[in-house]
Amino acid sequence: MSSVLAWIDHDSKARERTLRILSLFQEKESRDELGLGSVRDSFADRLFPGTSTIQTRLRYMLFVPWIYHSLEEKRLPAENFAIQADLLERGLVQPLMDSDDMAGVFGKTAGKSLKRLPSSVYWAGLGVWGIRLTPFSQDEYHRRIDEAYRRRHTLKALEKDARARGDDVDQELRMATLSWHPRLPEPPEEFPSKIDFALSREEAEFIRDRIQVACPNSLLSFLVMHCEPADTHAPWSHSDYASFSDQHKELLTHARLFSEVMHGASLSYNVQLARLRNHDDLVAEHQASFDEWTASFPLEDVRAWSVSRLWELTIDHSHSVTPQTRSFVQQWIDHTRKSPKDLLSNAEALNLIKRREMKLKGTRSRFRNQRALEQWGGYSGVGRLVYRWPNVKVLLNDLYQGINREQVC
Template sequence: MQIGFIDFSKEERNKILATLKLLGTQTALDELGIGVIRDAYADILFPGISTIQTRAKYFVLIPYLFKRAANQKLSSGRAVHKWLTANEDKMVETLVRNSDSKETGIIGKNALKQKRAVKMKPSSIYWNGLRTFEIVRSAGISFSAACNVTWSSAQKKNEAEPKTDGDSFDDMTAGQGNSVLFSPILPDYDFEKTAAITLTRKEAEFLADKITKALLSQNTLFAFLIEHKLNCNSFDEIPVDILAHEMRHDYLLAKDFSDFIIGAHIRYNIIFSNYQDEEMVDEFNSWRTMFVNRDFDLAAVLDRISCNYATVKFCADFLDSVYKNDLQAMDEMIIAREKAVKGDRAKLCKPNEYQYNFDRPVHFYRLDFRFGTAKTIIDDIIKGLEG
């Protein structure tokens, strides 16, 4: 089966490409429709981070390329757009050549081997993060609009009379043409020839400063881990006792929800296996024994975020069935929930079409709310600061 879409705009196209890419990974599965809760807490704890980001370097490479584009005497915003995307492709070879062969996360590395370019460019993947961390200074500006502003600012700069020695700027970026779009970060090396995927100390200091001071990311868990140079191995290992009160509260609510919803996913696998996966049965029994003997406040979890009624009801009904140990009601609501979320693609409603894989249960992992991606960004920044 082929999937198609109407290409209305670059941003809409990239949203669809991102969705299709995520559908190819196990971690993107959301049979029970809890993604709205997962993503809401991810935005609270790790704002500006998305699961398809790979390395921190792109948060500085994109501003570098915009600055270079402004000096190309291009004919329009569309020409700026074309120049940027072409040079993002060229950067792949530069990053591969100058990075250690063991380094991962270079976008387009595999495509380069096949002599092709990736469809989704780093600028699309990182644009929301650039705005969140106020690296892009206009909060709501799109990539295409930024290209137009870059061209327009460059035109005005070229047409303006040179300033005399007695003139000055109130804003340190006011006289830099297009760089008013970005917080000032200029490379102190020839990035187009010598950039590696790792951060320089200057770049790491810049990113640490932006993330810990930007309105939408300051006072978040993400900023805290960077500020204190905490390189935790997993979401569960974050040192809760040293977190500020509100931050600790949000982290514990997210962690509680992860501990809760894993039970629904375990039960999903039991149903999907036609009750034949004994390991999942044992997992569920162990989970329920531990869960019913601990405190859990679902209302507190859901009150912290915006969530649709159907998802709230499913969570509440599942919790009630867990406490009552009503397995029949539990299984019926899980089957109904997947059907409501997935429609004709619901696996539990088509046992003859979808086959359970005993070696790879579905969604058998605890939510980490994008911590895995955030950890990579944090690691890059910490290494850069120490370097």
């Protein structure tokens, strides 16, 4: 059975837990040096809708609507709305830093001077999960909040008239005036001056239900409803993989093979740059990584892989996979299928990587811009694609601990 991250109150255990969660945030997705982001994100959105690689902890999915809902309750006008929300978000930093669990705090280093607020990171996910009902972008929501107040005022008048006639108010009309889900749990009494990342059972059940309703066919929903958190390196290594649906298994198989194949392309890119820099130690290091990749490469699986089916699965209106990207991927797969171990001596395969990077980066290409090459840190996109799994693991663990928390009477 896979190991499970667990909340334990003893100090030494708490520190160990925090360090383990912090280590997950270091497993970032590969940098998109070769323009594979559209395929990667299409897989990730199908598997784990509403998530992103910059989300840290699950309770931010409640912190954000709690702050905005409190401002709406006060009928704060549009001219002050965004300013006050900004202040309240920045005010979360210190209370979270004062808690026993600081892993994933936005502003841990910058404090109140943080440049990216949680609301901007979680806004899309809040909409995908159906917690946010307003259809507007965050900026437009700020600007149009006075309109929302007017619609609610009109609704109250309609409800009064309806009650006088003995009629019911149209539920759709009522929902259309809401910015946030009507069953959003109430925040703790001391919020936001005192807060931590531990979800109450009610909060966890609310988020679980939102995911189930909004994303019922996703792997995320299945994991939320049926599985314990698994500390594995990739979603296809999950201990409950055998119980996944055929649809999820197919999606994960294509995601895994795409990750395996294109990892070799990223390693080739790094080897070539190290050679160009005449950095023998880096060449040796990246060559060793390449050799490890070829030694474990599932060649027969890749040769039997239906690439046409890959493109069918990654057709997504939100992530346009260009013909150029499809051509690059297909050519690299073709070279890989012939002989993975010869890719670093195959002139066509090497030039394919070089041309791709030059096309994407233009004058900033490290192959043609000496300054860009000199500024290269020695590692670019060497991590395997795992489709936000390190972040998803933390979110799932937060949810699992909340679901299993003793209910406070």
